[in-house]
Amino acid sequence: MFSTSFLILLALIIIPILLAMLLVVVIFRRTRRGRRSPLSGNLLRSPGESLRIEIDQISERANDFIFIVLLTCLPPLVVASVLSSVQTNKVPEWQLILDFLFYLALLALVMRRLYQLLKLRANLYLGLDAELAVGQELNHLMAFGCRVFHDFPAEKFNIDHVVVGPAGVFAVETKGRTKPDKGRGSVDATVVYDGQILRFPDWHEQEPLDQARRQADWLQKWLSSAVGTTIPVRPALAIPGWFIERTKPGNVLIFNGKNPNFLARPQGLAGSMTTELQQRVAHQLEQRCRDVAPVAFQKKREGVSFGKR
Template identity: 45%
Template structure:
């Protein structure tokens, strides 16, 4: 037994040192992926769910063991108290798990929505546009930013579940009058306000960064829905598959090549902040490439 443990320890020690003699091939941080922030939230939430489930499974056994131990050593123990404590912990963990799972469902819907929109926007790169995802702001993230001859667009993704009826056409239709979004069973205005605020922040930041005024057009993208405009005005609200038509309707060239390059340089610096997991493992968290700038 001792020899087996010693052999395993020596093997692991050799493996560790063989890895330490290597270094990661990645010298730069990576660009942010679609839904980068939500992906981390989902990972953290899954960890919380695991802890809550373990609490439900382990805590009753711990309390039972404590109760039996007290009896074994002849100490008085109140079984009612033990049961109440056990049920309280179990109930708390159960409620917490249900709430976490519900939150996770919203996170995953949002994440899938950002992936769906990103895949449509990435097609624009074939036409010479630059597309960035999950652009960090101050306390928030802009889902997507598109830069090209037609201008700068801040795209806010809103993934919404559809109701199930016999009329699938009306189930997937949202009406937009320039001020509010009218879904089959509810009305939204917050999405439009959020897109406006994020577009304004991006315009201010880019203008300051490049030293010239940069206009940003906020856009709300709703994947899987047909958007029916009932009035003019307001920020564009589209199905992401319609983005090419939005660019064509934007008029002539709004940005020249020099300004596009200056804007892209700033966005590149801001979005290239995802570290390599391989570099962190091989070189340690203090390695320059293994940390966020």
């Protein structure tokens, strides 16, 4: 059992830390009393909104793990070391060894989980970078009379971008993929699309194409029901940073995020949307996308992870 002096010393280390943290929170809250946000309504979603929320949540969890390590491992070891040097009856070496092994095992478990979180966050950052890059390019389509919505919330998933314009509605899925660095020049940066499969330098993928089709089908059904008339939706897939080599046509539009003007003035696509119908479609999309509360005075930011990455 721990001696009374050990417990007292442990309390002298931990209690000031907790009191200092509590004091900071109290002072911060008092400085914000009697004030509120100047914004009265929700904001539209930005590119990668869901990923940004998930990244924030992972960062908070990672910080929690680091705090656990500092709070549970360091103080007891410091206390044991101090007591061992100042007490007449020193702490037995076997007890110090057991304490050290226990905290070492705890540290290993926490570090393993922390590594997993950091690895997941790095992958999410890649996806966020890709969605931001594509979203910023798509925003240029507004100059051609298009409306662009980002991170459209569907049923347990999100559609990265939705473009509404004279040429129709496009559901744009974005995929961030790292490039191999094997000194093969353009080969390391080219993806071949044969209408069915995406052939990267060292691997093949079909799921992104299937996902783009599923999301376009869902959006078409939802919009047609919401607007009250059939609204065709074309699937598109953006792979930013890659060269796209098309060997055969497919029913999914593939591009690397750059120069998306073809979505505003496509060639060979039947049908067009009247200005009135565009406005009706955009209204339905905006109602669903305008759900981001201003965060300056928000007590707790809540987000949904769709788990689609």
